[in-house]
Amino acid sequence: MAATGEETATTAAPSPQASDDPRHPEPPERDAPPETTEPKPRGPAMFRSLAVRNYRLFAAGQLVSNTGTWMQRIAQDWLVLQLSGGSGMALGLTTALQFLPMLLFGLWGGTLVDRLAKRRLLIITQSLMGVLALLLGVLVIAGAAQVWHVYVFAFALGIVTVVDNPARQTFVVEMVGQRDLSNAIALNSAGFQMGRVAGPAVAGLLIAAIGSGPVFLLNALSFVAVLAALGLMRPRELRITEPAPRSKGQTLEGLRYVASRPDLVLLLLMTGLVQMFGANLQNQIALMTNNVFRAGADAFGFAAAAIAVGSLLGALYSARREQPRLRLVFAGAFVMGFLQAASAFSPGYVTFVVALVPMGIAYLTFHTTMNAVFQLSVDPQMRGRVMSMYMLFFLGMAPVGAPVVGFLADTFGPRLSLAVGGAVPAAATLLVGALLCRRFGVRLRLTPLRRPFVRVSQDTKTQPA
Template sequence: MNELQATESGSAQTVPETRDGMFRSLRVYNYRLFAAGGVVSNVGTWMQRTAQDWLVLDLTKGNAAALGLTVALQFLPLLLFGLWGGMLADRYPKRSLLIACQSLMGLLALTMGVLTVTGSAQVWQVYVMAFTLGLIACVEVPTRQAFVVEMVGRKDLSNAIALNSSSFNLARVVGPAAAGVLIHALGGTGPIFLINFVSFAAVLSGLLLMRTSQLTTPEPVPRAKGQLREGLRYVTARPELLMPILLIAFVSMFTQSFSMSIALMARETFGAGASSFGLASSMFAIGALAGALMAARRVRPSRRLLVGGAVAFGLFQIASGLAPWYPLYLILLVPAGVALISINTAANAGVQLATSPEMRGRVMGIYVLVFTGGAPLGAPLLGWISELGGVRTGVVIGGVLTLIGAAAATMLTRVISRRSHAAVRGVTAATAGAR
C-alpha cells in the first residue's frame, strides 16, 4: 500500500521509505492472531453473502428489486448511525467492542441457518437479518478499521491495511465459489449460514488470545457534547482527508452494489446456475486480491491513484455490462477488481495515516459511513433500472455514474479547500489588523 507517513498529531511529514517485505506486519504477534482469525471468518462471511443473495432470489423468483432492497437494508443503518459507531470506537476499548460485535453477528448467522434448514425462512426474515447486521456493523466496522494501528503501529499500518484487503479478497475468491458448490451439493442455502456461524470461533479466539500489553491503546475520549461536529470539522479542514472521503462517497454508491450486479448478470443475463454465479464472484475477487497484493508493496498514496482507480473501475463496469459472452464477462471482472481495491486501500491508508489518534474512531466512522452508506441509494436505483431497462442497462449506467462521481469528488475538493483556505486567511488578516 502507499505509505504517507504522519506524526501522531496527524500532520504529514516526509520520512525515509523502506521496503521490509510484503508481509512485514505478520511479525507482530497480535496482528498474526487478528489476520488468521480474519481469513477464516471472512471466508464464512462471503459464503453467507452469496447464500443470502441466492436465498432472496429463490424466495422472490428472481426479483432484482428485492435483491436491491436486501442490500440497501444491510447498509442503511451505516448511513443513519455510522457516525455514532465511530464515536463509540473513540470512547471504549476497541478489542472489547469487537468481541461483542462478532458474537452478535455469529448468533444472527445461527438463527438464519436454523430458519432456512427447517424450511421456515421468508424474505421478510432475510430483510430483518440484513438490517440487524447493518446495525452491528455501525460499531464493528469503524472499530475494526481503527484497531489495526493499535496492533502494528503507524510504520506498518499501510502494509497491514493492504494485507487485510488481501485476506478479505482471498475470502472473496474462496467463499462464493465454495458457497456455490455447497448450495448445489447440500441442496440449499441453510447449511451455509451454519458454516458461517462456526467460522466466528476463529476471529473470537484470536481477539481473546491477544497480549493486551502489546497493544498501543490511546486514552479513551471522554464523553462530551459536539464530538460528532468536531469530527466533521476535522475532516473538512484537511484536504488530505477530504479528497479520499469525497471520492469514496461518490463512487461507493455503485461499487458497493456491484456484487448484486454480478448475481443478476450471472443468473438473469447469462442463465448461470449457483456454481457459475460463485465463479463470477470469484473472478472479481481474484482481481481484487491481485490489487491488494500490489498495494502491499506500493509507497506514497497519491491523488492520481485514487482518481485513476475510480475511472478505470467505471470503464470496466461499462465494458462488463456490454460483454456479449459469459467467458468475456468473467475476464473483465478481474481488472475491475484490481481497480476497485486500488481505490479502497489507497483511501483507507491515506485517511488513517493523516488522522491523529484521538480522532481516528470518528474519522473512520465518517469514512465507513461514506464507503458503505451509498449502497442504500445506489443498490435500489440500479435494481429499479435493471427491472425497467434490463440488467445490462443497470450495469452500464452504474459505470457511467461512477465516472461522474470521480469527477465530482475532484471538483468539490478543490472548491471546499479554496473556501477553507480563504476563511483561514481572513481570520489571520483580521487578527493581524486587531494587533
C-alpha cells in the same frame, strides 16, 4: 516537510494530513512520522505485517470468519428466496435492512469506538454476530424460520456492524503501527477476497447437500477463530490509542472536524460517487451476461470469479506499497471507471471478462489506499468517527446507486448503464484531483518515457502553514 517549490521525482502526490490547526490541513500525501521506537519487521515486503504476532493472529481469525460470512450471505439469500416463493422484493428488503443501521447510526458507532478500548469492543461485537448466526441456524434447522425472522436478524446484524466495522478498521493501526498500516489493510482486503472466492463455492455445495441451516451454524463456529485470536493477543504489544474523553456533542465534533478539512470532504465526495456505481458492478455484470451476451448462470459465475481474482491481485499489489499514496487512489479510481465504461462496448463475452480482471485490480487499489490515507491523515482520537463517516460513504452509497443502475439498464439497456457507471467515477476522480491540486498549488507533469511517470511540484505560496 519544508516546501522548496522545486520539481522532484520523489515527491508524492498529495494526501490529506492532519495539522495542529484543523482549518489549515497539511498538504496532501505527506507521510506519517516514522515510528523510530519499533523495530522494522522482517520478511517479504508484501507480507511484512504478518511478522507482527498480534496481527498474524487477527489475520488468521479474519480469514476463517470471512469465509463463513460469505457462506452465510449465500445461505441467507437462498433462504429468503425459498421462504418468499422467489420474491426479488424480499431479497432486496433483506439487503436494505442490513445496510440501514449504518445509514442511521453509523456516526454514533464511530463515536463509541473513539471512547472505548477497541480489542474489548471487538470481542463483544464478534460474539454477538456469532450468537445471531447460531440462533438463525437453529430456527432454520427446526423448520420454524419465516421471512420476517430473516428481516429481524439482518437488521440486528446491521446494528452490530455499526460498531464492529469502525472498530475493526481502527484496531489495525493499534496492532501494526502507522508504518505498516497500508500493508495490513491491503492484506485484510486480500483475505476478504479469498473468502469471497471460497465462501460462495463451499456454501453452494453444502446447501445442496445438507440445507441452508447448517451453513449458519458453521458461520457461527467461524467466529470462534476470531475470538480465540483476540484472546491470544499480547495487549502490551498493542499501540493503544488514548480513548477520547466522554463529553456531549462528540458526534457533532466529528462532523465539524471533517467539515474543517476540505481535502477530506472532497475525498468523501469522490468515494461516494465511485461507490454508487463501482459497488454495483456485480449487478452490471449480471445484466451484461444475461441480457447482452445471452449466456447462462455458469458464464455469470465465471465473470464474477474474474472480478474477484482481479480484486485479490489488486489487494496483494497494494500490500507491496510502503506508504499510501494519493496518486494511487486517483489512478485506481480513474482506471476502474475508464475500464468499466470501455467494457460496455465489448464485442463479445470473452473480451468483457478479460476487462474485469484489471478492473478488479484498479478498484481494490483505490479502496485499500483510500482507507489507509484516511486513517493516517486524522487525529488518532478522531479516527473512529472519521472512519465511520468514511464507511458511511463507502457502504451507504451502494443501495442508493442500485436502483439508478437498474433504471438505466431497463430504460436504455445494460451497455449504456455500464458506460455511465464507469464515466461518473472517472469524471469525479478528475474533478476532485483538479480541485485538490488547485487548493494546494500542486502541478503535475507527465513523463511517460521515464519513471516516475507523473512528476509533482508544489508552489510554496499556497502551502498551508
